[in-house]
Amino acid sequence: AQKVTQAQTEISVVEKEDVTLDCVYETRDTTYYLFWYKQPPSGELVFLIRRNSFDEQNEISGRYSWNFQKSTSSFNFTITASQVVDSAVYFCALSEAWDSSYKLIFGSGTRLLVRP
Amino acid sequence: EAQVTQNPRYLITVTGKKLTVTCSQNMNHEYMSWYRQDPGLGLRQIYYSMNVEVTDKGDVPEGYKVSRKEKRNFPLILESPSPNQTSLYFCASSIAGRTSTSETQYFGPGTRLLVL
Numbered sequence: 001a002q003k004v005t006q007a008q009t010e011i012s013v014v015e016k017e018d019v020t021l022d023c024v025y026e027t028r029d030t031t032y033y034l035f036w037y038k039q040p041p042s043g044e045l046v047f048l049i050r051r052n053s054f055d056e057q058n059e060i061s062g063r064y065s066w067n068f069q070k071s072t073s074s075f076n077f078t079i080t081a082s083q084v085v086d087s088a089v090y091f092c093a094l095s096e097a098w099d100s101s102y103k104l105i106f107g108s109g110t111r112l113l114v115r116p
Numbered sequence: 117e118a119q120v121t122q123n124p125r126y127l128i129t130v131t132g133k134k135l136t137v138t139c140s141q142n143m144n145h146e147y148m149s150w151y152r153q154d155p156g157l158g159l160r161q162i163y164y165s166m167n168v169e170v171t172d173k174g175d176v177p178e179g180y181k182v183s184r185k186e187k188r189n190f191p192l193i194l195e196s197p198s199p200n201q202t203s204l205y206f207c208a209s210s211i212a213g214r215t216s217t218s219e220t221q222y223f224g225p226g227t228r229l230l231v232l
Contacts, residue, residue, distance in 0.1 A: 004158070035220070045206060045223035091158060102147055102210070103174055104221060106158030 002027045004094050006107035013082055014115050021077040021110045023092030029053075031097035034068065034075045035104065039089040051075065082114045118143045120224035122207050128230045129197055137192045137227045139207030146212035148190040149221065152176065153204040162205075165190055166212055197231045204228050 003026040013019045025034065036048040049059060051068050059066045063080045079086055089111045093104040120141045129135055141148065149164040151174075161174030165184040179201055181193040190209075194201060205228075208221040 103161040
């Protein structure tokens, strides 16, 4: 069955530290999509990245980078030189090509607190 | 500005009093969906719609209804709310189809509902 696991419930770091948020997924589909969303204290969900299962290239966007490894079914998210504004709940999500509902299967989220 | 809007943003109601949460998008997206977010569970899909007059159940549809009479609107109806429907609700929309990276689902700001 499809599943997304974010084992880290909460992480606390001091500003300027690097931090990695883990995401492990399970799926039987060979074509699937992985996402990261950010939920700041204000509550909205902000899209960060989308990845296709056939594209294992890592991606960097400013201080953010993502490491996709099919061999370990992981899609980890690293923030370099963290800032207080990075404090939020981060969700990893999976959608499967065969699923006609297009639903996103979310992990339970990781709350990141960046202290000044 | 491309966006998904929801109203109301906050709502306190009593058991059994019918309510509607509206969702509207201005991106001409075919696909729309409702999710609820509960602590420790991430987000779960309630209902979705592939286009006008085409709706279907998600993973947790009990106690909810939806309609899709216009492409831009997808209201969520709670005919007889109960305390276990206290949650944070999100509407999302995207282009339907799996041929481009624009299939990312964009979320509304959320509606926080408390049923007493």
